[in-house]
Every structure is written in C-alpha cells, then in structure tokens.
Amino acid sequence: MTNALSPPRTIRAIAVAWVLALVVVPVFALVLQSFAESPARFWHAVTGRAAWDALVLTFVTSAIAATVNALFGTMIAWVLVRRHLPGKRLLSALVDIPFAVPTLVTGVVLVALLGPQARIGQLLGDWGTPIVFARPGIVLAMLFISLPLVVRMVEPVLADLDPDEEDAAATLGASRWLIFRHVLLPAIVPAIIAGWLQAFARCIAEFGSIAALSGNIPGETLVASVHILGELEAGDATAAAAMSVVLLGVALALQPISRALVTRSGAHG
Amino acid sequence: MGSRSSRRRRPSGVGLTVAALLYAGFLIVLPLAALLLGVIENSGPTLRVLASSEAMGALSRTIGLTTTSLVINLVLGVLTAVVLVRDRFVGRDVLGWFTDLPLAMSPITIGLAFFVIVGRNGWLQPWLEPLDIKLVFSFPGMLLATLFVTFPFVVRETVLVLSEVGTSEEEAAATLGANPWQTFTLVTLPNILPGIAGGAALLVARALGEFGAVLVIGGAISGVTDTATTFVFHAVEERQLFAAYGMSMVLVALSVTAMSAFNAISGSLRR
Numbered sequence: 001m002t003n004a005l006s007p008p009r010t011i012r013a014i015a016v017a018w019v020l021a022l023v024v025v026p027v028f029a030l031v032l033q034s035f036a037e038s039p040a041r042f043w044h045a046v047t048g049r050a051a052w053d054a055l056v057l058t059f060v061t062s063a064i065a066a067t068v069n070a071l072f073g074t075m076i077a078w079v080l081v082r083r084h085l086p087g088k089r090l091l092s093a094l095v096d097i098p099f100a101v102p103t104l105v106t107g108v109v110l111v112a113l114l115g116p117q118a119r120i121g122q123l124l125g126d127w128g129t130p131i132v133f134a135r136p137g138i139v140l141a142m143l144f145i146s147l148p149l150v151v152r153m154v155e156p157v158l159a160d161l162d163p164d165e166e167d168a169a170a171t172l173g174a175s176r177w178l179i180f181r182h183v184l185l186p187a188i189v190p191a192i193i194a195g196w197l198q199a200f201a202r203c204i205a206e207f208g209s210i211a212a213l214s215g216n217i218p219g220e221t222l223v224a225s226v227h228i229l230g231e232l233e234a235g236d237a238t239a240a241a242a243m244s245v246v247l248l249g250v251a252l253a254l255q256p257i258s259r260a261l262v263t264r265s266g267a268h269g
Numbered sequence: 270m271g272s273r274s275s276r277r278r279r280p281s282g283v284g285l286t287v288a289a290l291l292y293a294g295f296l297i298v299l300p301l302a303a304l305l306l307g308v309i310e311n312s313g314p315t316l317r318v319l320a321s322s323e324a325m326g327a328l329s330r331t332i333g334l335t336t337t338s339l340v341i342n343l344v345l346g347v348l349t350a351v352v353l354v355r356d357r358f359v360g361r362d363v364l365g366w367f368t369d370l371p372l373a374m375s376p377i378t379i380g381l382a383f384f385v386i387v388g389r390n391g392w393l394q395p396w397l398e399p400l401d402i403k404l405v406f407s408f409p410g411m412l413l414a415t416l417f418v419t420f421p422f423v424v425r426e427t428v429l430v431l432s433e434v435g436t437s438e439e440e441a442a443a444t445l446g447a448n449p450w451q452t453f454t455l456v457t458l459p460n461i462l463p464g465i466a467g468g469a470a471l472l473v474a475r476a477l478g479e480f481g482a483v484l485v486i487g488g489a490i491s492g493v494t495d496t497a498t499t500f501v502f503h504a505v506e507e508r509q510l511f512a513a514y515g516m517s518m519v520l521v522a523l524s525v526t527a528m529s530a531f532n533a534i535s536g537s538l539r540r
Contacts, residue, residue, distance in 0.1 A: 006356050007352055011348055011352060015349040015364065023367045023420065024367055026379075030381060075285055078289070085286070097297050097301070097525075098297065100528045102478025104478070105501065105521060108501060109300040109517065112300075112307055143296055147296065176282075208478075225375045225481065232485065237385060248373060
C-alpha cells in the first residue's frame with residue numbers, strides 16, 4: 001500500500017462524519033434513552049409480563065423459522081449448485097424475490113391467501129388450525145423473509161466443493177447417505193449455521209409482515225417489534241428503547257459467531 | 270463429470286430436488302400469484318383507488334424518498350467503502366462496524382432511535398426549535414430514517430469488489446503521473462461499478478418497501494407523511510382491500526423492476 005493510493009484526509013473526514021451523524025448518534029441516543037431513568041426501570045421494561053411474553057414468542061418463532069429454512073435453504077442451495085435442471089435460473093431468481101417484496105406486503109398477501117376471508121383460510125379455520133392471526137402465521141412470514149439468507153450463504157460454499165471428492169467416496173463404495181454424512185455435510189455445516197444465525201437475526205427484527213398478519217394479540221401473537229411500537233404509542237419511549245436495546249444486543253452478539261463461521265467455510269474453497 | 274453413471278455415484282436426490290422446488294413454490298410463488306390474481310380480478314376498482322390523490326401522493330413520497338436516498342447513499346456509500354478498504358487509520362474497524370449496524374436493527378428500533386433525537390422531547394429539539402426545523406412527522410425526518418436503513422448496501426457491495434480488484438492498476442496509474450482524482454474516476458470507478466450497481470439494487474428494494482421506520486418517524490399522516498407502505502397498512506385497517514392489494518402490487522412491480530434493472534447493469538458491467 002503506497003501512500004499515494006490512500007484517499008485524501010478530507011475523504012476520510014467526510015466518511016467518518018457521515019457515519020457519526022447518521023448512525024452513531026441515533027444509536028447512542030437510543031441506548032442512553034433505555035437507561036434514562038434507572039437500571040431497575042430497564043429491567044422492568046424487559047421482564048414485565050407483556051414484554052417478556054413478546055420476547056419469548058419472538059425468539060421461539062424465529063428459532064423455528066431459522067431451523068426450517070436452514071434445512072430447506074440448504075436443499076435449495078444444493079439443487080442450484082448440483083442439479084442440472086431446466087429453469088434453474090428461474091429458481092435462483094425466485095429465491096431472491098423476498099428481498100424485492102416489501103415485508104408489509106408479504107404480510108398482507110399471506111392474509112389474502114390464508115386469512116378467514118380466503119377459501120384456504122376458511123378450510124384451515126374449520127380444521128381448527130388457523131394460520132393467520134395466530135402463531136403459525138408469524139413463523140410463515142419469517143420463513144418467507146429469511147429464506148434467501150440461508151440459500152445465499154450455503155450456495156457459494158457448495159459451489160466451491162469439488163464433486164470429485166464425492167465421486168471418490170462413491171467409487172470406494174460409500175452409500176449416498178454416507179457420502180452426504182461424511183463428505184458433504186462437514187464441509188457445509190459452518191455455512192449452514194452461519195445462515196441459521198443470519199436468518200434468526202433477521203427474524204427477531206422483523207416488523208412489517210408480522211404486524212399485518214399476526215393479529216398482535218398481547219400474550220398470544222404480539223412480537224417484540226410490535227410491542228416496542230405499542231410502548232412508544234403509549235408514550236413510554238424509555239420502555240420502548242429498553243426492549244430495542246435487548247433485540248439489538250442479541251443480534252450483535254450473534255454477529256461475531258456468524259462472521260467466524262463464514263471465514264471458516266470460506267477456507268474450504 | 271462422469272457421465273457414465275454419475276446418477277448412481279453421486280447422491281442423485283430426485284426426492285430432495287422435488288422437495289426443494291415444492292418448498293420454494295409454496296412459500297414464494299403461491300402468495301405472489303394470489304396477489305396478482307386478486308388485482309386482476311378486481312382491476313377496475315383497484316385502478317380507481319390507485320388513481321386517487323391519496324394513493325398518488327403516498328406513492329410519490331415513497332419514490333421521492335427512494336431516489337433521494339439512492340443519490341445520497343451512492344455518493345457517500347462509495348466514499349465510505351473507499352475509506353474502509355484503502356485508508357489506514359486507528360478506528361477504521363469501528364467505522365466498518367457502525368456501517369453494518371443498520372442491518373442488525375429492527376425497523377421499529379431505527380424509527381425509535383431518530384424519535385429519541387428529534388421527537389417532541391428529543392435531544393436536539395432545543396436547538397432545532399428556534400431554527401423552526403421540524404423533523405418528526407415530516408418528509409426530511411423520513412428521509413433521515415430511509416438513509417439510515419439503506420446506508421450499508423452500497424458500502425458492502427462496493428467493499429467486496431474494491432478488495433477483489435486490488436491496487437496494482439491504481440499503482441500503475443499513479444506511477445504514470447495521474448492525480449488521485451484521475452486515478453479514482455478513470456481506473457478505480459470503472460472497476461467497482463458492478464458492485465455499486467449491485468448495492469443500488471438492494472438499496473432501492475429496501476427503500477421502496479421500508480415501513481416500520483417511516484411509520485414511527487413520519488406518523489403516516491394522510492396527505493402529509495403517508496408513504497406507499499403506510500398507505501397499504503391503513504387500507505388494510507379500514508378493510509379497503511382493493512386499495513391494499515393494488516398498492517402492494519405496484520410496490521412489488523416497482524421493486525422487482527428496479528432490482529432486476531440494477532442487477533442487469535451489474536451483470537453486464539462484470540463481463
């Protein structure tokens with residue numbers, strides 16, 4: 001790195017000032033606001049009945065969604081890398097669709113498809129397993145929004161693997177399951193876990209789709225982000241900030257793990 | 270590729286393939302097909318609602334927020350990426366960490382963070398009020414939130430390409446006497462354009478679809494701070510389903526078109 005190539009000081013100053021003003025100040029203000037009154041207040045805002053219920057619901061549904069997508073996302077990644085299908089590019093484009101669809105729209109559309117006014121929704125209601133305005137709907141919305149994260153995490157790692165290793169194992173008489181278990185899986189497990197973590201982090205932050213389809217029933221289908229909005233609307237910015245800090249803290253705590261796993265799986269390539 | 274018996278030798282996984290396709294089909298295609306059908310079935314009333322001044326106003330506000338954020342964050346995003354990859358200073362990693370931070374935050378949390386600063390009892394209020402600057406429940410406030418939400422995309426994609434490209438071409442240009450600005454515009458910029466376009470694709474999709482943050486900071490006041498997404502939300506609450514589905518369809522169409530366009534640009538530049 002020669003000196004001539006480093007950007008001029010003014011450029012550095014602009015970048016630092018911009019990030020400071022746009023990102024650091026608001027986030028700093030949010031954290032300070034959460035502790036504005038007292039630690040006990042913070043604790044109560046997070047562990048009070050309604051808040052705690054919302055947190056548990058958010059983490060459990062996010063974990064379920066991330067797990068299902070880790071499974072199916074890996075399968076889709078495998079199809080994209082290893083199968084020669086007509087229309088594979090279409091499948092690849094489909095996987096990116098959730099990035100393009102506004103999450104609120106995801107919620108609205110799922111209500112249109114599965115809500116009590118829709119034919120499928122009526123059937124589900126008759127069977128006693130409503131999806132919309134119930135907990136399964138929360139998971140469904142999370143599945144939609146977080147699928148691409150797993151696929152795009154596992155896909156490049158799979159693409160870097162040498163199929164010859166699998167061929168060699170097969171030539172030596174290994175069964176399909178054995179090949180999967182001992183050749184393929186160990187190589188992609190770090191990427192799958194990293195994908196799980198990213199999906200989980202994305203799901204706990206989700207607001208739009210869930211606000212539209214969960215019904216937001218306290219203690220039943222009210223997730224953390226919707227709870228935060230409720231606290232703010234009730235005029236309690238401190239409680240809202242406390243809950244926000246918990247959500248952000250969890251997401252940030254997962255980041256280094258996810259990053260280390262990405263580095264590890266990259267080393268296989 | 271062993272064509273002789275590759276099907277037997279490698280896990281063939283027909284069942285696996287079918288399961289993956291079914292999953293993607295049910296999860297992604299079915300809901301969007303339902304939306305499309307709903308809009309087509311009721312195209313008359315849907316078009317009428319979309320032509321209303323409330324709908325047009327909301328949509329134009331969303332497009333305004335998106336294009337403004339795109340321009341500002343393209344410039345500052347590329348600039349920040351250059352600093353992150355090519356500059357050396359204490360605190361550079363901290364800068365990178367904060368650049369990624371918006372991706373880890375819930376939209377509601379982002380709206381709240383700005384509310385704490387510029388809201389009614391906000392920290393900056395004592396300074397803003399004498400100047401008659403009102404950010405909460407206003408377009409500039411929503412722009413701030415959108416800028417925050419969309420900042421990481423261009424930075425991230427540009428950082429990837431910038432570190433891939435390396436510095437040898439820039440070094441050559443500098444040796445031949447190019448000044449830093451010439452080196453950047455004539456050598457670096459053409460190389461990193463695919464990354465910038467890729468970042469723009471993600472930025473536009475996110476800005477068009479942003480809901481939570483603009484809801485909190487804008488307040489979704491009809492005719493003043495209503496955006497396309499908050500318009501959909503109100504329409505659902507008031508059971509005006511034509512309006513909700515119609516605007517949803519417009520958003521999806523805009524977002525998919527913009528995203529594909531930027532991705533196509535990115536792809537053709539890469540070649």
